[in-house]
Amino acid sequence: MIWAGPSPGRPDDQASESKSMIQRHWKAFGLSLAGVLGFTTAILVLAGAPPLEAYYHLLKGSLGSLNKTGAVLTAWIPLTLCAVGLLYTFRIGLWNIGVEGQMIMGAIFATAVLRWGVESRVPLLYLAAAFPAAALGGGLWAIGAGILKTKGEVHEIFAGLGLNFVAQGILLYLIFGPWKRPGVASMSGTEVFPTDLRLSFLPGLRFSPAGLILAVIALLLTAWMFRHSRFGLVLKAAGSNPIATLLFGERPNRYMLLAMLLAGGFAGIAGCVQVSGVYHRLIPSISSNYGYLALLVVMLSNYNVFVVPVVAFFFTCLNVGSIQLPMMLRIDSSLAGVIQGAWVLVALAAIAWHRRKVRPEKEH
Amino acid sequence: MASDPGARMAVELIDIHKEYGPLKANQGISICFAPGYIHGILGENGAGKSTLMKVLAGFTPKTRGLIRIDGSNTEYQTPAEVSRLGIGMLYQEPVDFPVLSVLENFMIGQTRGFWLNRMATQKRFESLCLHLEFSLPPETPVQKLTTGERQQLEIIRLLSLGANVLILDEPTTGISSFQKETLFQALKALAKEGKTLILVSHKLEDIERLCDRVSVLRKGRVTGEMERPFDTETLLKMMFGSVPSPLKPSQTAAGAPLLNMENVSATGDRAGLRGCSVVIREKEVVALAGLEGSGQGVFLRLAAGLKVPTSGAIRLQGEPMAGKDCIAYQNKGVTFLPTSRLEEGLITGLTISEHFALKASHGFRVRWNDAEQQAQARIEQFRIKGKPGMPVESLSGGNQQRLLLSFLPDAPSLLLLEKPTRGLDLESTLWVWEHLYHYREKKTAIVFSSSELEEILMVADRILVFFNGGVIRDIKTAQTDVHDLGRAIAGKA
Numbered sequence: 034m035i036w037a038g039p040s041p042g043r044p045d046d047q048a049s050e051s052k053s054m055i056q057r058h059w060k061a062f063g064l065s066l067a068g069v070l071g072f073t074t075a076i077l078v079l080a081g082a083p084p085l086e087a088y089y090h091l092l093k094g095s096l097g098s099l100n101k102t103g104a105v106l107t108a109w110i111p112l113t114l115c116a117v118g119l120l121y122t123f124r125i126g127l128w129n130i131g132v133e134g135q136m137i138m139g140a141i142f143a144t145a146v147l148r149w150g151v152e153s154r155v156p157l158l159y160l161a162a163a164f165p166a167a168a169l170g171g172g173l174w175a176i177g178a179g180i181l182k183t184k185g186e187v188h189e190i191f192a193g194l195g196l197n198f199v200a201q202g203i204l205l206y207l208i209f210g211p212w213k214r215p216g217v218a219s220m221s222g223t224e225v226f227p228t229d230l231r232l233s234f235l236p237g238l239r240f241s242p243a244g245l246i247l248a249v250i251a252l253l254l255t256a257w258m259f260r261h262s263r264f265g266l267v268l269k270a271a272g273s274n275p276i277a278t279l280l281f282g283e284r285p286n287r288y289m290l291l292a293m294l295l296a297g298g299f300a301g302i303a304g305c306v307q308v309s310g311v312y313h314r315l316i317p318s319i320s321s322n323y324g325y326l327a328l329l330v331v332m333l334s335n336y337n338v339f340v341v342p343v344v345a346f347f348f349t350c351l352n353v354g355s356i357q358l359p360m361m362l363r364i365d366s367s368l369a370g371v372i373q374g375a376w377v378l379v380a381l382a383a384i385a386w387h388r389r390k391v392r393p394e395k396e397h
Numbered sequence: 398m399a400s401d402p403g404a405r406m407a408v409e410l411i412d413i414h415k416e417y418g419p420l421k422a423n424q425g426i427s428i429c430f431a432p433g434y435i436h437g438i439l440g441e442n443g444a445g446k447s448t449l450m451k452v453l454a455g456f457t458p459k460t461r462g463l464i465r466i467d468g469s470n471t472e473y474q475t476p477a478e479v480s481r482l483g484i485g486m487l488y489q490e491p492v493d494f495p496v497l498s499v500l501e502n503f504m505i506g507q508t509r510g511f512w513l514n515r516m517a518t519q520k521r522f523e524s525l526c527l528h529l530e531f532s533l534p535p536e537t538p539v540q541k542l543t544t545g546e547r548q549q550l551e552i553i554r555l556l557s558l559g560a561n562v563l564i565l566d567e568p569t570t571g572i573s574s575f576q577k578e579t580l581f582q583a584l585k586a587l588a589k590e591g592k593t594l595i596l597v598s599h600k601l602e603d604i605e606r607l608c609d610r611v612s613v614l615r616k617g618r619v620t621g622e623m624e625r626p627f628d629t630e631t632l633l634k635m636m637f638g639s640v641p642s643p644l645k646p647s648q649t650a651a652g653a654p655l656l657n658m659e660n661v662s663a664t665g666d667r668a669g670l671r672g673c674s675v676v677i678r679e680k681e682v683v684a685l686a687g688l689e690g691s692g693q694g695v696f697l698r699l700a701a702g703l704k705v706p707t708s709g710a711i712r713l714q715g716e717p718m719a720g721k722d723c724i725a726y727q728n729k730g731v732t733f734l735p736t737s738r739l740e741e742g743l744i745t746g747l748t749i750s751e752h753f754a755l756k757a758s759h760g761f762r763v764r765w766n767d768a769e770q771q772a773q774a775r776i777e778q779f780r781i782k783g784k785p786g787m788p789v790e791s792l793s794g795g796n797q798q799r800l801l802l803s804f805l806p807d808a809p810s811l812l813l814l815e816k817p818t819r820g821l822d823l824e825s826t827l828w829v830w831e832h833l834y835h836y837r838e839k840k841t842a843i844v845f846s847s848s849e850l851e852e853i854l855m856v857a858d859r860i861l862v863f864f865n866g867g868v869i870r871d872i873k874t875a876q877t878d879v880h881d882l883g884r885a886i887a888g889k890a
């Protein structure tokens with residue numbers, strides 16, 4: 034531990050970390066990046082694809098044109114929103130596996146509001162209301178898992194997984210039941226919303242700036258909360274030592290619920306962005322696995338608000354870029370899945386490595 | 398290099414330096430540890446004792462200096478290498494696997510082959526226990542053991558791993574006087590067999606009873622060495638630079654009843670608590686005496702609202718507290734200081750300033766400047782060796798304890814302190830009690846547990862003796878003495 038000169042740095046995740054800690058931070062990041070690339074290269078070689086060409090196509094497929102960049106940003110927005118929410122739950126030591134379900138609930142609440150808005154004279158009002166409604170939907174769904182955890186002592190991983198299934202069930206029921214398109218119930222989802230109930234598109238880039246603004250606000254707000262708010266401090270304290278936190282006069286359970294509410298809220302908003310800004314309807318795969326991917330993003334970012342957007346961007350680039358990889362290189366399309374699986378392993382290895390390094394020395 | 402049991406090992410530390418950034422924890426320490434001797438390392442809180450031992454045990458790298466084993470220079474990086482060299486360290490907080498049984502813990506790291514040879518290991522376990530007169534239940538999960546028993550387990554584990562040098566960092570804090578006796582006998586036996594024993598402590602009494610020679614550390618340097626027979630005055634001067642003046646107990650009359658426990662029972666610890674009826678009055682200093690885990694911990698946690706009684710009633714200032722949680726107790730001025738500093742009291746990963754921020758504001762925004770200033774002020778007032786930006790886990794044990802004490806509010810109604818001076822040196826202990834005595838002017842009642850009879854007799858007005866989950870004695874300090882109290886603690890009330 035190195036003391037930062039005469040005035041000790043702000044006691045915050047970032048500033049109070051000594052130089053060596055930050056160096057280690059970047060080392061961990063660099064190492065996992067190298068691991069990801071190494072693994073991917075190995076898999077590509079094994080599959081008989083020329084790696085350099087593959088990377089070229091990955092890059093071209095993600096950032097090669099305005100259109101593609103738009104697609105990357107479109108995927109980055111919900112991923113970042115979900116990841117930001119997860120920062121709160123991870124901070125207090127909760128494994129919020131239920132992000133998928135929370136996102137779905139947000140999408141459902143948003144759809145409900147937007148359906149009311151069809152043929153209304155003030156569609157903008159309904160569009161605006163869809164966002165808080167979605168946050169509420171996602172938040173309530175997350176609180177469900179939180180209450181099961183704090184009151185029923187059900188581990189949040191099981192509660193979250195269970196609620197994911199239930200949310201998926203409700204989603205399918207609505208799409209094939211009450212909200213089905215007149216005459217046809219199909220996997221393609223509900224009736225498409227009229228243009229005035231959609232988030233506007235930036236011509237050329239094909240993505241909605243409103244979503245981008247929301248994601249950036251979420252990031253900044255969270256950074257501020259963790260650095261300056263008592264709430265952020267208590268989350269960190271309760272995550273590290275709930276009993277001591279109680280003795281300091283704060284109820285950890287209450288903060289667990291609040292953290293879940295926020296995480297669910299952000300996931301819900303992500304769901305709303307998907308409904309109103311991307312698909313313009315409710316579809317069965319509305320959550321697109323962003324919930325699970327967000328867990329990875331956050332862990333790979335080492336729970337750091339400032340690293341999350343970068344890692345999320347990296348992931349979306351690889352994701353979007355790998356869509357046309359099988360076609361271009363004539364390899365099996367399941368390869369993208371294999372590559373992502375490898376990332377998971379690398380991520381976990383990097384985390385384990387990092388944990389071992391930063392574990393504080395035992396004190397006497 | 399595998400060490401064979403019975404080998405005699407001499408360890409030499411030459412000009413050891415250890416720096417944590419600008420902080421110099423060890424500055425040029427040279428000590429020679431000879432086989433067959435019990436060598437004491439004595440020093441006040443933050444003197445650098447643990448740091449030196451962690452360097453020797455390979456737990457932290459040294460900044461510079463030389464370690465010589467049997468005359469040859471040795472460099473090592475990890476505790477595993479050190480363990481292969483035949484050096485074993487007993488950390489103060491146990492490093493074991495709580496859910497595994499005693500025997501399973503013992504087996505870890507022992508087996509050479511793939512198959513666990515349970516029978517042979519059990520034999521070795523039993524013979525070691527017998528040899529050192531430890532009585533450890535092999536099938537009990539380790540989490541059910543007391544600190545003293547965990548320590549015994551760790552000692553025989555280290556021995557069977559082939560440790561010829563055994564380092565014990567403050568082994569006598571938090572264990573009962575009976576366990577201390579067993580431990581001392583065992584250490585003497587081991588020394589006789591030619592093992593090199595290093596005992597770290599700030600308790601003069603332990604050092605004087607057990608050690609053959611002692612090195613005194615102060616501010617990271619060796620301030621003196623001495624062989625038996627020891628001279629207490631000289632040792633105190635080496636430790637503190639001067640001889641601390643004794644405490645002047647202030648006798649005040651007790652006030653109105655504050656805490657009433659009526660026939661309260663609860664589970665927890667070993668024995669739980671059964672049918673406890675006690676009244677604590679304002680301005681009283683009440684000591685909870687007894688063997689470790691006899692119900693004192695449960696009593697304190699009940700009084701703090703951290704535990705719910707299975708039967709009986711608790712009243713605070715006349716008000717029934719059934720169904721209220723810890724925060725409600727806190728709102729009535731009850732403050733609890735647990736003994737396990739890093740498990741219950743402090744929050745690892747948070748700095749000193751962050752702790753004060755947590756304690757202080759209740760607004761939405763944290764006032765970091767205020768928190769930092771307060772941290773700085775308390776650091777000076779409580780003479781904590783540390784800076785506001787340091788994470789609490791990097792403070793020395795004694796300084797963590799001081800930090801905990803510095804969180805006490807200005808005018809609590811009831812202070813519940815679990816072994817408040819555990820890990821503190823004599824000077825700090827006196828200083829802490831002087832500080833605590835000031836609370837009586839504010840009508841605060843102080844209830845504390847302690848395993849040190851001397852401390853209890855020195856500071857308490859009244860003593861509750863716990864035995865096997867019950868209060869078997871409730872007596873004024875003036876009406877008892879060490880002998881009487883010792884008998885009561887052993888259950889002979």
Ligand SMILES: Nc1ncnc2c1ncn2[C@@H]1O[C@H](COP(=O)(O)OP(=O)(O)OP(=O)(O)O)[C@@H](O)[C@H]1O
Nearest residue numbers: 397417422442443444445446447448791793794795
């Ligand atoms: N990991 C660390 N980072 C920074 N400073 C440290 C670290 N570990 C110890 N120190 C500092 O080194 C000094 C010596 O600490 P050490 O733990 O060796 O003291 P000690 O003699 O064992 O005291 P005690 O009797 O209180 O346990 C203290 O001032 C402590 O704050």
Ligand SMILES: [Mg+2]
Nearest residue numbers: 397446447794
């Ligand atoms: Mg120490």
